[in-house]
Amino acid sequence: MDLSVIIVNYNTKDLLKQTIDSVIKTTKNIKYEIIVSDNNSHDGSIEMMKEVFPQIKLIENNDNLGFSKGNNVAIRESKGRYVLLLNSDTVVLDNCLEQCVNYMDKHKYTGVLGCKVVLKNGELDHACRRGFPTPQASLYYMLKLNKFWPNNEKYTQYTLSHLNEDEINEVDSVMGAFMMVRREAIEKVGLLDETFFMYGEDIDWCYRIKEAGYKVVYYPKANIIHYKGASSSKKPFKTIYEFHRAMYIFYNKHYREKYSFLITILVYIGIMLKLVLTLIRNVFKRR
Structure with missing residues (x-):
């Protein structure tokens, strides 16, 4: 098994179907599995999965476990050489997953790979490549100095807006909406930290994986669309x-x-x- 695609779902039935359809439609030349970890949705997501995708493994959690724990439940049952965290509000574009697997196969020290994530309005989702939120980087970000000097490396330590969005770069963190992780790296550093309910778990995982000696890479040759905030906007x-x-x-x-x-x-x-x-x-x- 090359890749395990892990999707945590919470009340995003229609978007979830769209996400799974996009994975199936665009992924041809690698061996993969999809595992959906449902956090006790009440919008018909479970019924849709059983009717439309009976071949896909579905984990029915009895409560809303959050993003970290919901992913961990599925990761424990996954078999792929690589694990992909994929949001239920995304659309995978042509050959995205195959390109990412091929890149990881050729770059053994890459522990985490993130693709270019585009919002529905066509703009880059800037969270898809980030620096670590040190006190200094966070201060510049909160003061919005990155907006005034978007090409200044000092003031864009967190947003990394000084980097060309179409160039491959080693970064500190990518986002949990699309995050491909090497199995060996997971075995070395452990699963997602379940102290985080939602937000922060992706950057924490990247931090730990970099500490273990792996690289985190932003790979814009592969693309997805992100319909951001679909489940979180409900609360x-x-x-x-x-x-x-x-x-x-x-x-x-x-x-x-x-x-x-x-x-x-x-x-x-x-x-x-x-x-x-x-x-x-x-x-x-x-x-």
């Missing part, structure tokens, strides 16, 4: 909370011991202020 307050909680978890896990107490306090204050401001903006948008 905006939960989404906002988990996004900021992931910042806190990641900092505590990887950076707290590397920085002074003062920097840590400032980081905590920054996360809290950003959470409050985001919640306030969200309330006004809903009125």
